[in-house]
Amino acid sequence: MKFYKSLFYEYLVITHKNKNLLEERIYMNNRKNIGNIGEDVATRYLEKLGYKILERNFRCKSGEIDIIAQDKDEIVFIEVKTRKVLSYGDPAESVNEPKQKHIYKAGEYYLFINDSLDSFIRIDVVEVYVNNDNYEINHIKKAIIDSNL
Numbered sequence: 001m002k003f004y005k006s007l008f009y010e011y012l013v014i015t016h017k018n019k020n021l022l023e024e025r026i027y028m029n030n031r032k033n034i035g036n037i038g039e040d041v042a043t044r045y046l047e048k049l050g051y052k053i054l055e056r057n058f059r060c061k062s063g064e065i066d067i068i069a070q071d072k073d074e075i076v077f078i079e080v081k082t083r084k085v086l087s088y089g090d091p092a093e094s095v096n097e098p099k100q101k102h103i104y105k106a107g108e109y110y111l112f113i114n115d116s117l118d119s120f121i122r123i124d125v126v127e128v129y130v131n132n133d134n135y136e137i138n139h140i141k142k143a144i145i146d147s148n149l
Contacts, residue, residue: 038082
């Protein structure tokens with residue numbers, strides 16, 4: 001059994017009878033790595049725009065927020081969606097109502113534990129398209145505006 005690791009792939013070379021397990025592991029790790037790359041690209045992009053990154057991958061029982069940043073007087077909760085291919089639709093389309101609720105609830109909790117309940121907030125989506133070593137970014141400000149979630 002051999003173990004290989006690279007920027008986009010992490011996999012085991014195992015016997016032929018476990019081929020389905022091997023393919024699933026390649027897919028899951030590749031997806032996770034692509035997501036991490038997208039979050040890194042989005043973080044650098046936001047920093048260049050003057051955002052102050054407060055936290056990455058904030059998790060609580062209500063949900064997870066990829067990036068929490070400050071843009072002037074606003075705290076911004078940012079969901080990053082990364083894609084290599086568009087056959088599954090635009091990345092922002094995957095931020096459905098249940099995901100929006102999780103982001104909103106996790107954001108409320110973040111504000112509570114940081115004594116920032118009076119802060120101005122917004123929720124953005126940053127789409128990152130990865131093509132080999134090239135990245136295209138689409139930043140959707142105020143992507144989620146319904147506070148009744």
